[in-house]
Amino acid sequence: MAQERKLKITVDHDVCVGNAMCETFASNTFALNDDRQSEAVNPQGDPLAQVLEAADNCPVSAIIVEDAETGERLFP
């Protein structure tokens, strides 16, 4: 299910440990790259609630979610 709000999702690769929890919670949004670190491959891939749940479940708080238009910080 796509979502209306345009998101800017950043994954900090200095801290991502590649445990793929984000992918588990929002599998249309996040995918691990060849280095097994997470990329937000499709920021509109899942409903906002699911993206926020993924960000909340990252064990190292590597995920930042913002509104792409207003710049409003949605997580953390």
Added chain:
Amino acid sequence: MVTAVSDNMFTEDVINDPYTYYGTLREEDPVHYNELYDLWVITRHDDLVWLTRHNELFSSAVFKNDPRPPYPTIYDSDLGLYEFVREYQARQFIQHDRPAHLDMRKVVHGYFTPRSMEEWRPMVKEVISDLLDEAEERGSMDVMRDFATPLPLLIIAEMMGVPKQDRPYIREVAEKLLYVGRGEPWRMQNFSEGISEMIEYVKPLVEKRIVNPEDDFISVLAQGEREGVFSRDQVISNSSLLLLAGHETTINLLCNGILSFIRNPDQYDLLRSDIEGMYVKANEECLRHDSSVKSITRIAAEDVELRDKVIKKEDRIRWFISSANRDPRKFENPDDFDITRWPNPHVAFGAGIHHCLGATLVRVEGQEAFKAFAERFESLHLDTTDDKLEYQPSITFRSLKSLPITWN
């Protein structure tokens, strides 16, 4: 073979100073075949990260999949006990591969998110403050016995809903199970006794919560049984995994960290000069510099080529956190204890899908502990001489036997 180092990893020299031994391997033969234990020894930071993130190549189901007897050898008469230990350990989710691992971890990990851990911070602070008040009243402290040992136990027991009066008993049982990675040929007797006692203890707690869920952590595991992810035996096994996983590891972080501050008083002064600004970084440097967990094992799921060596399917592998965290390719002046180091990409908690579940909890505990020391004590000193400090003969854990200190 380039290296001239011996393959005996249990000598006093290697136990007291793992950094020289594994550092030599890291520089001279980073993918080393240890003939004595029939084991690949991996020591570089980038190899370790690569390996842990390729969980499809390196299985965590070591107890289930390793047909060989344990190393170092145990008494032949204890092989039956080993089977019991093996079967029990194999039920823990740390010993599972995907897809089962993911289902099992999902049941519990919501409890350990950074946000939910923050809710425990006030309780952690209170426990630390009580323990340090007691020590101050006494005027002396063995950091190991009086601080580092009770702290993680009190906290995890609280989270898991273990009644207060039972906590000394849990510690007693834990002692038997904490021979992990030590070489004694009779160790299986301790393990199997500890495991049986643990099962007996946890079983009724689980049974109660299957019927009447509470808001504690054993109830979360019990919910996993209701959802069909865990069998009853697995709930029991994993309850004890969580009850004990954090003990030895957290104890070591606290003791090794305090010892690093004693040996580097300039860094202690630095922490004290800006506690709010430094305590988070200081804790990460303690995790890196003298890491609690020295090594972890895997078993190859297929033939894998690594630095022109071929690791064959079913070969066993041990990756060394202690050498990866001192890898000069990754860290400047890696042997220096430098609490300003940032970012600090250490692998004290491993990486990939098995990255430590308790990392968020430990961070809260370590941060608050080092902060509390810095707030209370102007300077810290050993209440013994450096050469009297001894480590447990373990290849898995970096554990001091005791750490008596005084302060001003």
